[in-house]
Amino acid sequence: MLARIAAQAGTPVFVYSADAIRSQHAALTGALAAVPHRVHYSVKANSSLGVLDVVRRLGMGADIVSAGELARALRAGFVPEHMVFSGVGKTPAELATAVDARIGLINLESEAEFATLAAIARDRGRRDVAVGIRVNPDVTTDTHPYTQTGKAGMKFGVPLDQVIPLAQRVKESAQARLVSVGMHIGSQITDSAPYRSGAEKLSGLVVQLRRAGIGSLVSVDVGGGLGIDYGCEPGLEAAAFANAVAPLAQQTGLLLLIEPGRFLVGNAGVLLTRVLYQKRSGGREFVVTDAGMNDFMRPSLYRAYHEIQVVSEAPLDFARPRSTPLAGREGGAEGLVDIVGPNCESGDYLGLERALPGAVPGALLAVLGAGAYGFGMSSHYNSRPRAAEVLVDGRRF
Ligand code: LLP
Numbered sequence: 001m002l003a004r005i006a007a008q009a010g011t012p013v014f015v016y017s018a019d020a021i022r023s024q025h026a027a028l029t030g031a032l033a034a035v036p037h038r039v040h041y042s043v044k045a046n047s048s049l050g051v052l053d054v055v056r057r058l059g060m061g062a063d064i065v066s067a068g069e070l071a072r073a074l075r076a077g078f079v080p081e082h083m084v085f086s087g088v089g090k091t092p093a094e095l096a097t098a099v100d101a102r103i104g105l106i107n108l109e110s111e112a113e114f115a116t117l118a119a120i121a122r123d124r125g126r127r128d129v130a131v132g133i134r135v136n137p138d139v140t141t142d143t144h145p146y147t148q149t150g151k152a153g154m155k156f157g158v159p160l161d162q163v164i165p166l167a168q169r170v171k172e173s174a175q176a177r178l179v180s181v182g183m184h185i186g187s188q189i190t191d192s193a194p195y196r197s198g199a200e201k202l203s204g205l206v207v208q209l210r211r212a213g214i215g216s217l218v219s220v221d222v223g224g225g226l227g228i229d230y231g232c233e234p235g236l237e238a239a240a241f242a243n244a245v246a247p248l249a250q251q252t253g254l255l256l257l258i259e260p261g262r263f264l265v266g267n268a269g270v271l272l273t274r275v276l277y278q279k280r281s282g283g284r285e286f287v288v289t290d291a292g293m294n295d296f297m298r299p300s301l302y303r304a305y306h307e308i309q310v311v312s313e314a315p316l317d318f319a320r321p322r323s324t325p326l327a328g329r330e331g332g333a334e335g336l337v338d339i340v341g342p343n344c345e346s347g348d349y350l351g352l353e354r355a356l357p358g359a360v361p362g363a364l365l366a367v368l369g370a371g372a373y374g375f376g377m378s379s380h381y382n383s384r385p386r387a388a389e390v391l392v393d394g395r396r397f
Contacts, residue, residue: 001392001397002015002270002272002311002312002364002366003311003312003364005272005390005392005397006272006274006311006364009388009390010388011272011273011274011290011291011364011387012271012272012273012274012289012290012291012295012296012387012388013271013272013387013388013389013390014048014269014270014271014272014370014371014374014375014387014388014389014390015269015270015271015272015389015390015391015392015397016046016048016050016051016265016268016269016371016389016390016391016392017268017269017392018054018268018391018392018393018394019392019393019394020267020268020371021051021054021055021058021264021265021268022054022058024263024264024265024267024268025039025055025058025060025264027238028226028238028241028258028260028263028264030238031237031238031239031241031242032238032242032246032256032258034242034246035242035246035249035250035256036249036255036256037249037255037256037257037258038061038082038219038255038256038257038258039060039061039258039259039260040060040061040062040063040082040083040084040257040258040259041055041060041061041062041063041259041260041261041264042063042224042259042260042261042262043062043063043064043065043069043072043073043261044065044069044261044373044376045261045262045264045265045266045371045372045373045376046261046265046269046371046372046373046374046375046376047069047072047376048375048389048391049072049075049076050389050391051265051391052072052073052076052078053076053077054391054393055076055264056076056077056078060082061078061082061083061084061104062078062082062083062084063083063084063086063224063259063261064083064084064085064086065085065086065087066087066090066094067091067093067094067097067098070083070085070094070097070098070101070103074101080101080102080103080104081102081103081104082104083101083103083104083105084103084104084105084107084132084221084257084259085098085103085105085106085107086107086109086134086184086259087107087109088109088110088155088156090106090109090113092116092120095113095116095117095120096120096124099117099120099121099124099126099129100124103130104130105130105131105132105179105180105219105221105257106129106130106131106132107131107132107133107134107180107182107221108131108132108133108134108158108166108170109134109156109157109158110158111158111162111165111166111169114131114166114169114170114173114176117129117131117175117176118173118175118176121175121176122174122175126175127174127175128176128177129175129176129177130176130177130179130180131170131176131177131178131179131180132178132179132180132181132182132219132221133158133163133166133167133170133178133180133181133182134156134157134158134182134183134184134221135157135158135160135163135181135182135183135201135202135205136150136151136152136154136156136157136158136159136160136183137150137157137160137183137185137197137198137201137202138150138151138152138159138160138201139151139185139194139197139198139201140194141185141186141189141191141194141225142189142190142191143186143187143188143189143190143225143227144188144302144304146301146302147186147187147188147302148185148186149184149185149186149187150183150184150185150186150194150198156184157183157184160201160205163181163205163209164208164209164212167209167212167214168212168214171213171214171216177216178214178216178217179216179217179218179219180217180218180219180220180221180257181202181205181206181209181217181220181221182202182219182220182221182222182223182257183198183201183202183221183222183223184221184222184223184224184225184259185198185223185225186225187224187225187227187261187262188225188227188228188262189225189226189227189236190227190233190234190235190236191236192236192240192241192243192244193244195222195241195244195245196244196245198222199222199244199245199247199248200247200248202220202222202248203247203248203251203252206220206251206252206254217252217254218254218255219254219255219256219257220248220249220252220254220255220256220257221257221258221259222245222248222256222257222258223258223259224258224259224260224261224262224263225260225262226238226241226260226262226263227262227263228262228263228266228267228369228372229267230266230304230305230306230307230368230369231305231306231307231368231369232305235263236263238263245258261372261373262372262373265371265372266369266371266372266373267368267369267371268371269369269370269371269372269374270366270367270368270369270370270371271291271295271296271366271367271370271374271387272311272364272365272366272367273289273290273291273295273350273364273365273367274289274290274362274363274364274365275287275288275289275314275359275360275361275362275363275364275365276288276289276290276342276361277361278337278359278360278361284338285336285337285338286337286338286340287337287338287339287340287356287359288340288341288342289339289340289341289342289350289365290342291341291350291367291387292340292341292342292343292348292349292350292384293341293343293345293347293348293349293381294341294343294378294379294380294381294382294384295341295374295375295378295384295386295387296350296367296370296374296377296378297373297377297378297379298373298374298377299349299350299351300345300347300348300349301377305351306350306351306367306368306369306370307367307368307369308339308350308351308354308356308365308366308367308368309365309366309368310356310357310358310359310363310364310365310366311363311364311365311366312363312364313358313360313362313363314360314361314362314363335355336353336354336355337353337354337355337356337359338351338352338353338354339351339352339354339356339359339365342382342384343381343382343384344382350367351367375387375389
């Protein structure tokens with residue numbers, strides 16, 4: 001089917017599997033079955049309307065971080081009550097839009113943000129804005145430095161010692177109710193230990209808040225970040241995650257909220273790209289593809305590893321120069337090739353030093369694990385058009 005999609009939609013193209021999303025959702029909700037919980041899909045991971053439609057039909061809510069994501073989520077049919085609005089830099093206009101839409105939960109990141117929100121609610125005569133506090137629990141995660149968010153000294157969350165004073169301010173305000181406390185400690189986390197320690201800190205915090213007279217809490221939010229298997233290390237098992245966070249819900253009696261993105265869609269998507277040329281330089285062998293860093297940034301930005309496979313040989317009408325050596329057979333470090341894109345930067349690559357003998361001009365390649373933070377982080381750099389996106393559902397696409 002992948003070859004047929006590439007032929008019809010052209011390349012580069014992202015292809016997503018609805019069934020793969022459904023089975024990840026089933027694994028997660030199955031593991032959490034013992035505790036009352038709600039899943040808010042983190043829209044930033046993949047905000048394609050087709051994907052959002054699959055997610056919404058599974059009964060999930062949406063975790064959004066901008067007015068743009070709000071617009072997409074609304075268009076995909078999510079109801080505002082089932083949305084959580086997070087983000088360290090929500091603009092006054094975005095906060096106003098969220099208040100007007102009656103978003104289910106606005107997660108505060110600072111006292112200054114609350115002052116802005118309260119003024120907006122006051123102007124509108126609103127007295128019932130549901131807010132949460134995103135706490136920085138100061139836990140260490142072993143993930144890429146760019147995607148760590150739960151450690152003190154980072155821009156995210158309200159430091160533990162500032163939570164009670166902020167909660168008091170919310171309580172004293174006539175505009176808002178504090179209904180939740182939460183955390184989001186990072187992304188692509190493959191170990192359950194930081195979830196456990198963050199959850200323990202949140203549990204202690206709930207006790208302190210109640211002692212301080214805050215009796216309005218209804219939920220605790222443990223964020224997203226569940227790591228997946230990209231082919232180099234095992235991902236976080238749903239059961240291990242559930243074991244780490246379920247005690248928080250049990251001890252506090254609060255509804256558990258989670259905000260996974262990558263776990264649901266990461267391995268549900270591939271990026272298809274066609275090989276254009278091969279060339280050799282300074283002892284390295286290059287395979288040049290029609291997808292590059294503007295289409296898929298993760299390798300260039302995070303040095304992320306994504307497995308690459310040959311899907312099919314060159315179509316008959318693809319002009320293949322006779323002199324082209326078979327990739328991986330001649331030249332290159334130990335027969336390995338660099339899969340590089342067409343963008344004008346040396347950091348533009350999809351994979352380095354790979355054994356990929358079939359990657360001859362015209363061949364179709366699949367970059368695996370491209371369902372999360374793929375299209376969403378793509379750009380028009382070099383004035384290149386965006387890749388197409390295709391959703392496969394059963395035998396239809
Ligand atoms: N909740 C909040 C508040 C978040 O900031 C994020 C992701 C999530 C949930 C979902 O995280 P996930 O379950 O997908 O790990 N571009 C990077 C990932 C950045 C994640 C940002 N925040 C990458 O490609 O690895």
